[in-house]
C-alpha cells in the first residue's frame with residue numbers, strides 16, 4: 391500500500407527523522423507510539439504528502455509521490471489519502487453533512503453521489519440525526535466521527551490519524567477505536583494511527599515504536 395524508504399528530515403540543525411523505512415500493507419491497522427518530539431507527526435505528514443522529506447522516497451500503490459509537482463500531489467492526496475487530526479478541523483460555518491461532502495466536491499465527483507455517500511457514512515457512524523448541525527453543536531466525539539467520515543468520503547487507500555483520540559474522554563476514545571476496526575472489517579480500510587492510547591496500540595495489527603527520529607521496534 392505505502393512504502394517509505396530511507397526518509398530523512400531535518401528542521402534547522404535537528405535531524406528529526408533518521409533513515410526511516412516503513413511499509414504498510416493493505417487492510418492493516420498500524421499504530422505508531424513514542425515520546426513527544428520523537429518524529430511521529432513529521433513521519434505521518436511526509437507519508438501523507440503534507441510535507442517533503444529531505445531525502446528518501448514515498449511510494450503508494452506503485453506511484454512515487456516524492457517526485458510529483460505540488461498540483462499533482464494535491465490531486466493525489468485528495469483522492470487517495472484521508473487524514474484525521476487531534477483537533478477535528480471541521481469548517482465551523484458548514485453543516486456536518488457539508489463538511490463531509492467538501493473533499494468529494496473538490497475531487498469533482500457528482501454532487502448527488504457525494505451526498506449519498508456522505509449520508510451513508512454518517513449513518514454508519516451513528517450521526518444520521520446530526521446532518522444539519524454545525525460543528526459547534528456537536529459533542530467532541532461526534533465532531534471526531536464527522537472528521538472520520540470526511541476522511542473517508544473519497545474512499546481513500548489509507549487513513550492517517552494523528553492522535554485522533556487525544557482530545558476525547560476514554561469512552562469516546564474507545565468508540566473511535568471500535569469504529570476504525572469496524573471500517574477495516576467492512577472496507578478492508580488501511581489505517582496508520584499515531585496514538586498515546588495503549589489500548590488502541592494493543593488492538594492494532596502492528597505497533598511501531600519511534601524514538602529520536604527512528605523506528606526502534608516493529
Ligand code: ADP
Pocket residue numbers: 401402404406424425426427428429430431432433
Ligand atoms: P511527535 O509528533 O513525535 O511529538 P514531531 O514530529 O511533531 O514529534 O516533532 C519532532 C521534532 O521536530 C520536534 O523536536 C519538533 O520540535 C520538531 N519540529 C516539528 N515540526 C517542526 C517545524 N515545522 N519546524 C521546526 N521544528 C519542527
Ligand code: MG
Pocket residue numbers: 430431432552
Ligand atoms: Mg505529534
